[in-house]
Amino acid sequence: MTQAVITSRYGDWEPVIGLEIHAQLGTQTKLFCACETSFGDPPNVHTCPVCLGLPGALPVLNRQAVKMAIAASLALGCKVHEKSIFARKNYFYPDLPKGYQISQFDQPLATGGTLDIEADLGARTVGITRVHMEEDAGKNIHGDQHSRVDLNRAGTPLVEIVGEPDLRSPAEARDYMRRVRDVLIFLGVNDGNLEQGSFRCDANVSVRKPGASNFGTRVEMKNINSFRFVEEALDGEIHRQIRLIERGEVFKQQTRGYNADKKHSYLLREKENEDDYRYFPDPDLPPLVIETRLITEQRESLPELPADKQRRYTKELGLSDYAAGVLTAHPATARFFEATVATGATAERASNFIGAEILRDLKTDGLDAQFPVSPEQLGALLALVEAGTISGKQAKKLYGDVAGTDRDPASRAKELGMEVMRDEGALEKLVGEIVSKNAKQAEQYRAGKTKLLGFFVGQLMKATRGSADPELANALLRAALEQDTKDR
Numbered sequence: 001m002t003q004a005v006i007t008s009r010y011g012d013w014e015p016v017i018g019l020e021i022h023a024q025l026g027t028q029t030k031l032f033c034a035c036e037t038s039f040g041d042p043p044n045v046h047t048c049p050v051c052l053g054l055p056g057a058l059p060v061l062n063r064q065a066v067k068m069a070i071a072a073s074l075a076l077g078c079k080v081h082e083k084s085i086f087a088r089k090n091y092f093y094p095d096l097p098k099g100y101q102i103s104q105f106d107q108p109l110a111t112g113g114t115l116d117i118e119a120d121l122g123a124r125t126v127g128i129t130r131v132h133m134e135e136d137a138g139k140n141i142h143g144d145q146h147s148r149v150d151l152n153r154a155g156t157p158l159v160e161i162v163g164e165p166d167l168r169s170p171a172e173a174r175d176y177m178r179r180v181r182d183v184l185i186f187l188g189v190n191d192g193n194l195e196q197g198s199f200r201c202d203a204n205v206s207v208r209k210p211g212a213s214n215f216g217t218r219v220e221m222k223n224i225n226s227f228r229f230v231e232e233a234l235d236g237e238i239h240r241q242i243r244l245i246e247r248g249e250v251f252k253q254q255t256r257g258y259n260a261d262k263k264h265s266y267l268l269r270e271k272e273n274e275d276d277y278r279y280f281p282d283p284d285l286p287p288l289v290i291e292t293r294l295i296t297e298q299r300e301s302l303p304e305l306p307a308d309k310q311r312r313y314t315k316e317l318g319l320s321d322y323a324a325g326v327l328t329a330h331p332a333t334a335r336f337f338e339a340t341v342a343t344g345a346t347a348e349r350a351s352n353f354i355g356a357e358i359l360r361d362l363k364t365d366g367l368d369a370q371f372p373v374s375p376e377q378l379g380a381l382l383a384l385v386e387a388g389t390i391s392g393k394q395a396k397k398l399y400g401d402v403a404g405t406d407r408d409p410a411s412r413a414k415e416l417g418m419e420v421m422r423d424e425g426a427l428e429k430l431v432g433e434i435v436s437k438n439a440k441q442a443e444q445y446r447a448g449k450t451k452l453l454g455f456f457v458g459q460l461m462k463a464t465r466g467s468a469d470p471e472l473a474n475a476l477l478r479a480a481l482e483q484d485t486k487d488r
């Protein structure tokens with residue numbers, strides 16, 4: 001009996017990947033002080049004794065951040081614990097004024113979730129180890145001569161979502177990262193803005209022979225802020241590890257950075273274990289105790305999640321997987337689509353028009369989105385198409401006229417003379433004129449060159465500026481041309 005050989009792009013090696021995702025919670029203020037959370041303001045304007053780590057300043061936990069972290073945990077299928085502990089994670093770095101980061105360690109907010117993914121290895125469920133809360137560090141800005149530090153971001157609330165090492169390919173890692181982001185943006189707890197660093201991940205990767213129970217030596221890729229980079233960085237790192245192992249070289253557990261421009265990774269530091277951080281419970285913060293009522297409240301107010309929405313769009317509304325994916329790529333797009341359908345438009349018509357026209361003109365910034373028209377305007381426009389009042393071509397023109405204004409599509413269609421012309425008497429008169437004006441072509445039509453009907457339709461459309469009802473135009477022209485035959 002021959003055994004099936006699974007060839008992967010990594011030969012006889014199996015990658016083992018787990019992601020740690022850091023997502024900023026979209027609160028107005030920081031995790032332990034009243035400083036505003038913001039992006040792009042002048043350096044160090046949003047700071048106070050607490051987030052500067054001045055002696056004697058005491059942290060006070062942000063209730064809104066806790067609610068958002070609970071929502072994220074529940075949406076990822078985790079169990080939220082009634083009691084969790086804030087700990088100090090000690091390390092020295094210029095962007096960390098206290099010399100420690102407040103995080104959660106052995107008693108995190110939530111544990112034991114799952115997420116369904118679907119990439120190159122098919123549909124699978126992967127595990128989520130834990131979700132915990134922590135504060136962000138500041139930011140070092142390196143110049144030619146000096147390095148400067150901006151502490152506006154220091155103390156911004158984060159959730160860290162630690163995934164199980166269940167991912168088996170870079171494509172799976174990318175899909176997982178995207179799906180976690182989609183969940184968070186549909187919850188409205190994170191703005192999903194990878195470029196600004198409000199959603200980023202560290203990727204742990206090792207390789208082993210398929211079926212092995214032990215893990216190989218693990219390498220951590222730090223601070224990846226793009227779906228494409230996570231795939232590229234992991235692919236490069238897997239190849240690097242295989243090369244080393246096959247050459248018989250031994251490498252140590254290490255942390256590496258990824259240079260996306262040069263597409264290569266570089267060593268940051270070797271070996272870093274949890275005991276290096278000397279964690280201990282923060283004596284300034286009591287245990288975080290969450291009432292069951294709050295957890296229940298958060299669970300009951302969870303919105304429909306993107307994967308469920310996508311499934312519903314295909315199963316109940318009959319849309320293609322592709323269309324459903326496009327409409328659920330941003331929560332505002334899904335809301336816009338649903339509001340358009342609520343005006344009475346068919347799902348298919350709304351989906352097609354949004355995909356073909358609206359998304360081209362949509363401007364998004366994080367969770368904010370600016371649509372060129374309102375769902376009511378689009379609904380009114382599609383109703384004109386549905387009723388046969390205007391043609392599909394006219395609909396695109398009308399959209400261009402209405403976009404960016406509060407004009408009413410129905411009255412604009414009238415003003416622009418766009419309505420389909422169905423006045424049989426008027427059309428018959430025009431048909432008569434056209435047929436006699438083009439006697440030669442009419443002759444050829446009668447002689448059997450029926451393809452010339454298209455020519456006559458074109459003439460009639462020209463005369464009515466494209467507004468003649470196409471079916472009626474065809475019927476009247478054919479009747480007129482054949483009538484002449486009989487008359488002879």
Ligand SMILES: [Zn+2]
Nearest residue numbers: 033035048051
């Ligand atoms: Zn502050």
